[in-house]
Every structure is written in structure tokens, then in C-alpha cells.
Amino acid sequence: MTTRASTMTPRYDVIVIGGGNAALCAAIEARRGGRSVLILEAAPTMFRGGNSRHTRNVRYLHRGEDFHLVGDYLEDEFYQDLLDVTGGNTDERLARLTIRASEGVGHWMAGNGITWQGALRGTLQLSRTNAFFLGGGKALLNTYYETARKLGIEVQFDAEVCGLEVRPGDFHQITVGSEAAARLYEAKVVVAASGGFEANLDWLGEYWGEAAQNFLIRGTPYNKGGVLKLLLAAGAKAIGDPREYHAVACDARGPQFDGGIVTRLDSVPFGIVVNRDAQRFSDEGVDMWPKRYASWGGLLARQPGQIAYSILDAKLASEYIPSLYPAIRADNLEDLARHLRLPPVELRHTIEQFNAAVVPGTYDPTKLDDCHTEGLEVAKSHWAQTIDRPPYMAYPLRPGITFTYHGVGVAEDGQVIGDDGHPLGNVFAAGEIMAGNILGRGYMAGFGMTIGTIWGRIAGQGAAAHAER
Amino acid sequence: MPSDELKVIERTGPHPPLVQLLAEADRQMTICNACRYCEGYCAVFPAMELRREFKPDDLIYMANLCFDCRACYYACPYTAPHEWAVNVPEIMAAVREETYREHAAPKMLARLFMGSRLLASFAVVAIVSLVFALVLATSGSAAVFGTTGANFFAVVPYWSMVLPAVAVSAYALAVLAAGGVRFWRDTGGTVGQMFSVSALFRASKDALGLVYLKGGGEGCFYPDELPSMSRRWFHHFVFYGFMLDFASTTVAAFYDHFLDAHAPYALLSVPVVLGLVGGVMLTIGAAGLLGLKWRADRTPAHPSMLDLDVVFIGLLLATAVTGLLLLALRETAAMGTVLVVHLGIVAALFVTLPLGKFAHVTYRYAALVKNQIEIAESEHSA
Ligand SMILES: Cc1cc2nc3c(=O)[nH]c(=O)nc-3n(C[C@H](O)[C@H](O)[C@H](O)COP(=O)(O)OP(=O)(O)OC[C@H]3O[C@@H](n4cnc5c(N)ncnc54)[C@H](O)[C@@H]3O)c2cc1C
Ligand code: SF4
Ligand code: SF4
Numbered sequence: 109m110t111t112r113a114s115t116m117t118p119r120y121d122v123i124v125i126g127g128g129n130a131a132l133c134a135a136i137e138a139r140r141g142g143r144s145v146l147i148l149e150a151a152p153t154m155f156r157g158g159n160s161r162h163t164r165n166v167r168y169l170h171r172g173e174d175f176h177l178v179g180d181y182l183e184d185e186f187y188q189d190l191l192d193v194t195g196g197n198t199d200e201r202l203a204r205l206t207i208r209a210s211e212g213v214g215h216w217m218a219g220n221g222i223t224w225q226g227a228l229r230g231t232l233q234l235s236r237t238n239a240f241f242l243g244g245g246k247a248l249l250n251t252y253y254e255t256a257r258k259l260g261i262e263v264q265f266d267a268e269v270c271g272l273e274v275r276p277g278d279f280h281q282i283t284v285g286s287e288a289a290a291r292l293y294e295a296k297v298v299v300a301a302s303g304g305f306e307a308n309l310d311w312l313g314e315y316w317g318e319a320a321q322n323f324l325i326r327g328t329p330y331n332k333g334g335v336l337k338l339l340l341a342a343g344a345k346a347i348g349d350p351r352e353y354h355a356v357a358c359d360a361r362g363p364q365f366d367g368g369i370v371t372r373l374d375s376v377p378f379g380i381v382v383n384r385d386a387q388r389f390s391d392e393g394v395d396m397w398p399k400r401y402a403s404w405g406g407l408l409a410r411q412p413g414q415i416a417y418s419i420l421d422a423k424l425a426s427e428y429i430p431s432l433y434p435a436i437r438a439d440n441l442e443d444l445a446r447h448l449r450l451p452p453v454e455l456r457h458t459i460e461q462f463n464a465a466v467v468p469g470t471y472d473p474t475k476l477d478d479c480h481t482e483g484l485e486v487a488k489s490h491w492a493q494t495i496d497r498p499p500y501m502a503y504p505l506r507p508g509i510t511f512t513y514h515g516v517g518v519a520e521d522g523q524v525i526g527d528d529g530h531p532l533g534n535v536f537a538a539g540e541i542m543a544g545n546i547l548g549r550g551y552m553a554g555f556g557m558t559i560g561t562i563w564g565r566i567a568g569q570g571a572a573a574h575a576e577r
Numbered sequence: 578m579p580s581d582e583l584k585v586i587e588r589t590g591p592h593p594p595l596v597q598l599l600a601e602a603d604r605q606m607t608i609c610n611a612c613r614y615c616e617g618y619c620a621v622f623p624a625m626e627l628r629r630e631f632k633p634d635d636l637i638y639m640a641n642l643c644f645d646c647r648a649c650y651y652a653c654p655y656t657a658p659h660e661w662a663v664n665v666p667e668i669m670a671a672v673r674e675e676t677y678r679e680h681a682a683p684k685m686l687a688r689l690f691m692g693s694r695l696l697a698s699f700a701v702v703a704i705v706s707l708v709f710a711l712v713l714a715t716s717g718s719a720a721v722f723g724t725t726g727a728n729f730f731a732v733v734p735y736w737s738m739v740l741p742a743v744a745v746s747a748y749a750l751a752v753l754a755a756g757g758v759r760f761w762r763d764t765g766g767t768v769g770q771m772f773s774v775s776a777l778f779r780a781s782k783d784a785l786g787l788v789y790l791k792g793g794g795e796g797c798f799y800p801d802e803l804p805s806m807s808r809r810w811f812h813h814f815v816f817y818g819f820m821l822d823f824a825s826t827t828v829a830a831f832y833d834h835f836l837d838a839h840a841p842y843a844l845l846s847v848p849v850v851l852g853l854v855g856g857v858m859l860t861i862g863a864a865g866l867l868g869l870k871w872r873a874d875r876t877p878a879h880p881s882m883l884d885l886d887v888v889f890i891g892l893l894l895a896t897a898v899t900g901l902l903l904l905a906l907r908e909t910a911a912m913g914t915v916l917v918v919h920l921g922i923v924a925a926l927f928v929t930l931p932l933g934k935f936a937h938v939t940y941r942y943a944a945l946v947k948n949q950i951e952i953a954e955s956e957h958s959a
Contacts, residue, residue: 243652
């Protein structure tokens with residue numbers, strides 16, 4: 109399939125950079141369009157699949173029942189949900205295109221081997237907006253890699269792209285690996301599906317300084333944004349605020365990379381959160397899940413040392429999803445302060461002040477209840493209950509970064525555009541690297557996979573068409 | 578604030594003490610319970626979700642609910658080289674193996690037999706040789722090597738065949754039943770629950786249909802990361818082939834005892850047809866399973882459980898093949914030799930039944946019943 113030039117540089121119609129959901133969807137479509145396709149994935153085989161390997165579900169438009177999804181989920185509601193989470197930080201044209209194209213994506217995925225998970229007893233009830241793929245993202249990727257293999261798509265692992273020479277109208281040149289042992293490839297069309305740059309702490313450090321070293325990166329360590337940088341250098345239009353990212357509260361004891369879904373903590377609304385000076389700094393009871401889920405990462409990142417502690421007492425012990433690491437327990441506040449290395453006098457003061465401000469009500473974790481505080485500088489507006497029944501429990505929290513918003517601008521056919529709005533020429537982008545066009549802020553569960561799948565397909569089809577010319 | 582709470586628990590030796598295995602299973606289930614991505618694959622994860630912590634009896638129960646389909650291994654983003662090194666099928670198999678060992682009797686023999694593939698193979702060869710020697714000594718070499726015309730009882734007299742068979746089966750049954758009852762008690766089951774008709778019925782359906790060898794619907798992940806139904810079909814062949822062979826023997830005994838119709842039976846008689854179909858199914862199933870295990874990825878396997886599997890399936894295969902051979906050669910002078918070898922292998926199979934992998938039938942079934950009781954209770958309270 110490889111057509112070799114006289115230079116002996118391997119040539120392909122389409123080279124897809126990245127090995128996650130967007131990359132595989134693009135490669136599959138391009139190959140189905142009859143092109144020779146090579147996937148270059150930076151990670152080794154065992155860690156292939158980027159952040160997509162940590163995912164669980166995908167959101168898509170449907171009229172009536174669709175596999176295990178119930179009811180209707182139509183364009184207007186979908187778009188309104190997007191406006192709610194992004195606060196309007198979206199390109200309406202591209203957003204509506206994504207939403208419309210998502211209709212039927214469940215069938216496309218099933219057609220490529222994905223199995224859908226039905227409702228179970230337990231946590232997952234029938235859903236209207238989000239479809240759960242059986243086994244999660246890694247199982248999904250195993251399936252897509254097998255589909256790709258059957259289609260005759262070539263894959264190189266441990267293949268980090270470090271150079272990209274964009275040559276409109278000719279073969280683009282791609283360099284893989286370090287300068288010492290560089291390998292060259294040529295392709296008529298390149299699809300960049302290499303994710304965000306959240307795993308690049310130095311890059312984040314350009315905006316966040318020292319603090320960036322204290323961030324936990326929930327996903328793959330391989331999303332360092334090298335290709336994003338190369339595209340921006342080649343003149344691609346930059347979109348999304350490079351400072352901004354989606355982040356949640358994670359257990360500070362988790363690994364710096366690849367802790368995935370399991371290190372997230374949802375204990376925040378049930379107690380109070382104090383920083384390392386034992387001071388509360390934000391209303392723990394403003395929002396219901398999932399909104400509150402997404403706001404705490406950013407709050408933590410702005411605290412000294414990027415650390416804080418969720419503190420609860422015995423009566424609240426089993427309100428939330430079981431935690432990965434056990435709570436740090438103590439029979440009195442002094443011991444708790446000692447375990448957490450917090451100033452004990454301040455901690456006692458903060459908790460006593462909080463307890464005194466709690467206005468009793470009817471506690472109900474399933475809605476915005478009437479348990480709140482009065483007279484505090486930092487209020488707790490719902491689920492406020494006194495913290496006074498030992499053993500006391502605490503979880504150390506750090507910001508866990510999910511993904512970044514900074515990326516490249518694209519046209520409706522998936523081509524990367526320059527600042528002037530014109531395509532760079534035969535360079536496409538899909539997934540997180542261009543998601544900021546549509547999701548400029550906030551997050552909506554399952555939408556990352558929607559964007560990756562839809563734009564992967566668009567880019568793959570576009571790439572197949574362009575490679576023909 | 579780094580933590581070593583989630584560090585892999587070191588194990589000592591090829592058969593580490595149960596406490597180490599349970600500590601490791603606890604560690605992994607704690608990760609899984611915060612994740613739950615695999616909840617659609619099998620009964621283990623929904624059972625896990627009913628708990629916030631895992632006591633030894635919970636883990637032993639859950640380990641026996643795991644059918645080693647390996648779906649969760651390939652779906653897990655935290656398998657080695659990730660520092661958490663999650664490998665649920667491996668640790669569950671390790672705990673299961675300990676269950677078999679702990680509940681077997683006599684324990685000394687079980688420890689030896691489950692010690693290694695080599696010892697187990699040696700035991701099998703020893704039993705076969707012993708049977709051969711006994712027959713030679715009692716019937717004489719003329720009877721063994723000179724009998725023709727499918728006259729089995731000229732080689733081994735009727736009662737010499739029946740009495741040891743009944744004795745060995747009774748011993749096997751007694752040990753397995755005792756193990757089952759202890760397992761039931763150890764995992765917190767009550768006597769009343771043991772006779773819960775609807776749970777027994779549902780569990781039997783799960784067991785006879787091999788529901789959990791369907792993985793999440795597409796089958797088990799053998800030989801590697803993609804599902805297929807082959808393991809389920811091969812297992813079906815083994816189980817139902819075994820049952821047909823068992824039925825064949827029972828019918829033959831009935832003919833002999835009550836109808837005064839003696840072997841050899843005609844090719845189209847009930848015992849021969851049952852035996853033939855059963856033997857062929859068992860051969861295909863056992864060979865298929867061995868082949869799958871041979872080709873399968875070893876990472877999600879627990880090595881000594883794999884040994885148990887191979888020995889047990891090997892014995893089943895040998896039983897089936899020698900049985901078929903006996904049928905094919907029953908009119909020839911080789912009949913005597915084949916018969917004695919076949920009986921020796923059957924004897925080895927039954928003597929080692931409660932000492933090896935066959936025990937899974939008991940504990941899996943008990944776990945399935947417990948699971949059905951738990952499901953009914955959780956639905957009731959919801
Ligand atoms: C813990 C967690 C849970 C999530 N859950 C969900 C969910 O349930 N539903 C949902 O919709 N979204 C979820 N998301 C978001 C989702 O992961 C992303 O939106 C989506 O996976 C992006 O897909 P992608 O293919 O663009 O990027 P990725 O899947 O991250 O793939 C990027 C790929 O590019 C490769 N790469 C990077 N640089 C280079 C280079 N220089 N050369 C070669 N290859 C390179 C990487 O190795 C990787 O394979 C979750 C994210 C996290 C972290
Ligand atoms: S095996 Fe891995 S993916 Fe599956 S539930 Fe456990 S931790 Fe999650
Ligand atoms: S191996 Fe299969 S049966 Fe065992 S826990 Fe994993 S998914 Fe469940």
C-alpha cells in the first residue's frame with residue numbers, strides 16, 4: 109500500500125497523528141474511502157488511546173428510542189445544554205453541525221464493533237442523553253484498533269510526531285522521534301488528532317507558573333501538545349484560551365498522570381473545604397452535580413500550594429461514591445489537624461464558626477435543599493450540616509486537569525484554517541485539538557467523545573476526498 | 578502527599594498465603610469500586626457495588642462469581658505497566674484456587690495434587706498404573722491381552738468394576754458436598770437460604786446456560802483482547818458431553834442390573850449412542866479448551882490455576898478418547914488393554930475430582946445461588 113518515493117521515505121495518502129477516538133474514527137473513514145492510511149501514535153501499545161481510554165459514554169442526538177437511550181434528544185435541547193455549560197462560548201455554526209451529525213452515531217459505532225451497555229441495577233439508570241459503551245473507552249479503542257487492522261490501516265506505536273512540514277499541494281513531511289533517531293514519512297493529507305496539551309506541565313507553567321507542577325493530569329501523559337504547537341507555527345488560527353482547562357477535584361494522593369476517573373472525589377458538597385491555612389474559600393453547596401463537579405478544579409488551582417481538604421464527619425460517611433483512598437480519620441479536630449498538617453487553632457475556629465452558622469433544615473442530597481448557613485463571609489448555600497460527630501474525616505484535594513481548550517480553528521469540512529480563515533491546505537484536525545471551537549468553556553458529559561467521533565469522521569472523509577486530487 | 582495505600586501487595590512464593598491474596602483482591606476491588614466501568618460485563622461488579630468495603634468472605638464469594646472471561650482485564654486502563662497493576666481475573670483466580678484448596682479433603686492430598694502440574698500428572702500416571710497392576714494381578718495377563726469379542730467382564734469382573742466406582746464416586750460426592758456446605762457457611766449463607774427455590778432455579782439457569790461466559794454479550798476474551806463465543810461453546814461441549822457419558826453409564830448399569838441385558842450393546846443401542854455422542858462432544862470440547870488455553874495471553878492467567886485447568890481438562894480428554902477407542906477396538910485383542918487404561922483414567926478422574934478443578938462446579942454454583950439471593954434482596958430494598 110505504501111508508495112515509495114525515490115528518497116525511500118514511506119508515502120501514504122493519509123497520515124493520522126494520534127491514537128485516540130478521533131484518530132481512529134478519522135483513520136477508519138479515510139480507509140473506507142479507499143486511501144492508504146498510517147496512524148502515528150506517540151504512546152506504546154499498552155498505553156495507546158490517549159484520554160479516550162478513560163471515557164465512559166457519548167452524547168448524541170436521537171429521535172425516540174435508540175439502543176438503550178430513551179425518549180428524544182433533539183437539536184434545540186442539545187444546543188441549549190451546550191449554551192448552558194459554555195456560557196455561549198461556542199461557534200454556533202460548528203456546534204449545530206456537530207449536534208446534527210451526531211444523529212445515528214450510535215449505529216455507526218455499533219457498525220464498527222462497539223457494544224452498548226443496557227441499564228443495570230446500581231449506578232446507571234436508563235439514560236436519555238448519554239449512551240454507555242460496554243467496558244469504557246479502552247474496550248472501545250481495542251475494538252476500533254481491531255476494525256482498523258481488518259481494514260488494512262497501518263499503525264505505528266511509540267511514534268511521537270516531532271516535526272510537521274506543511275506543503276500545500278504537495279506531500280507533507282512528518283518527522284517521528286527525536287532528532288538522533290528521526291524517521292520521515294510523507295502524506296498527501298494529514299489529520300491531526302493528537303489531543304490537547306494538558307500533560308505538558310511546562311507549557312501550562314507558562315501561564316500558571318510553579319502551580320502547574322502541582323496539577324494532577326487525569327489522562328494520558330502523552331498529550332503534550334507538540335503537534336498543536338507545530339500547527340500554530342505553520343500558521344493555523346489559534347482558538348480557545350490557553351490558560352483555561354477543564355479540571356475537577358481529585359484526591360491529592362493520586363498519581364500525577366493517568367489516574368483516570370477513579371481519583372475524582374465527590375465529597376465536597378457534603379462537608380466543608382479548607383485550604384492549607386484552614387480557611388474556607390468557596391461555597392461548597394452551590395450547584396448540583398455535574399456543574400459543581402467541573403468548578404472545583406479551577407478553585408483548587410488558585411489556592412496556595414494548589415491543595416485543600418474536604419472535611420466531613422461520621423454522619424456523612426457514605427453519601428458519595430466510594431473513594432479510592434480511604435479518608436484520613438481522627439477522633440478529634442486536633443488530631444485531624446495534625447494528620448493534615450493544618451494549623452489546629454484555625455481549623456477548630458473555622459469549623460466552630462461554620463457549625464454556629466448552620467441553619468437547620470430538611471437535608472436532601474438529591475436536590476438543592478434548604479440546609480444553609482447564615483452570616484458567614486463564605487456561605488454554604490445547600491446541604492449545610494454541622495461537623496461535630498467523630499470520627500472526623502478528610503480527603504486532600506488537588507486540581508485534576510481533564511483537558512485544555514486551546515486548539516486550532518477548523519472549517520466545516522474539518523480542514524485547519526489560518527488566521528485569514530482560509531485552509532492551510534490538506535491538513536485536517538479532529539477531537540480535542542479543535543474541540544475549543546465548539547466547547548470553549550465548561551463541559552458537558554459525553555460531549556468530548558461526540559466531538560471526537562463526529563470530527564474524526566468528517567476529517568477522515570475529507571482527507572479521503574482530498575487525497576484523491 | 579503520596580500514598581502507598583494502593584501499592585501492589587507483594588506475594589511470597591507460588592502459593593502465597595490467603596491473607597496476602599485477599600489483601601491484594603481488596604486493593605483491586607477498591608480501585609474498581611471507584612471506577613465501575615466494567616459493571617456491564619458480569620455479576621462480580623454489581624456485587625461489588627453493593628459493598629463499600631470487602632471482608633474476606635465477600636472477596637471469596639466474589640472470586641467464585643468470576644468466570645475468568647477476562648473482559649475486565651482488557652478494558653482496564655490501569656493494568657500493568659500502570660502503577661496500580663489491576664488484573665482482576667488473575668487475582669480472582671488466585672483466591673478461587675485457595676478456596677478449592679481450603680475446602681478440599683483430605684487436605685494433605687489436595688495440597689500435593691494442587692501443588693504443581695508435575696505432581697498432579699505423576700499422581701494420574703500412578704493411579705493408572707496401579708489399576709493396571711491390580712487387574713493384571715487379579716485377572717491374569719491372558720484375560721487382559723487375550724480376551725476378544727467385547728467381553729469386558731472377562732477382563733475386569735463385574736463387581737470389581739462396580740464396587741470401586743461406587744466407592745470413589747461416593748467419596749468424591751461427600752467431599753464436594755462438605756466443601757460446598759463449608760463454603761456456604763464461610764461466605765455468610767444460612768441454612769434457610771440454601772433452599773431458596775427461586776434462587777436455586779435462577780442460579781441453575783445461569784450455570785447451565787453458562788451465562789457469564791458470554792462476557793458482556795459477545796463472549797469471553799480468549800485468546801486475547803477480542804471477545805468470541807468459542808470458550809462458551811467448548812465448555813458447553815465438555816459439560817453436556819460429560820453428562821451424556823454419565824447418562825450412558827447409568828443406562829448401561831440399569832440395562833445390566835434390571836433388564837438383564839449385558840454388554841456389549843449394539844451400535845444403535847441407547848448406551849452406545851449416548852456414549853458415542855457424549856465422547857465426541859467431550860473430546861471436541863476438552864481439546865478446544867486446551868487449545869484456547871494454550872494460545873491464550875498468559876498475563877490475565879494465574880499460573881497455578883492454569884495448571885489445575887490443564888490437568889483436569891487433560892483427564893477429561895483422556896477419558897473421552899480412551900472411551901471412544903474402546904468402542905472402536907472392542908472386537909479386537911487390544912480391547913483388554915484399552916479397557917484397563919480407560920478404567921484407570923476414569924479412576925484417576927474420580928479420585929482427583931474433589932482435589933482439583935472439578936471443585937469449581939460446587940463453589941461456582943454456591944456463589945451463583947448467593948448472587949441470586951443478593952439480587953433479590955437488593956431489588957426488594959430498592
Ligand atoms: C478521566 C477522563 C474521563 C473522561 N470521560 C469522558 C466521557 O465519559 N465521555 C466523553 O465524551 N469524554 C470524556 N472525557 C474527555 C475525552 O477523553 C476527550 O474529549 C476525548 O477522548 C478526546 O479524544 P481525542 O481523540 O481528541 O484525544 P485523545 O484520546 O487524548 O488522543 C490523543 C492521542 O494523540 C496522541 N498524541 C499526542 N501527541 C502526539 C504526537 N506528538 N505524536 C503522535 N501522537 C500524539 C496521544 O498519545 C493520544 O493517543 C474524559 C476525559 C478524562 C481525562
Ligand atoms: S477492572 Fe479496571 S476498568 Fe474495570 S472496573 Fe476495575 S478499575 Fe475499572
Ligand atoms: S474476568 Fe470476567 S467474570 Fe471475572 S471479574 Fe472480569 S469481567 Fe467479571
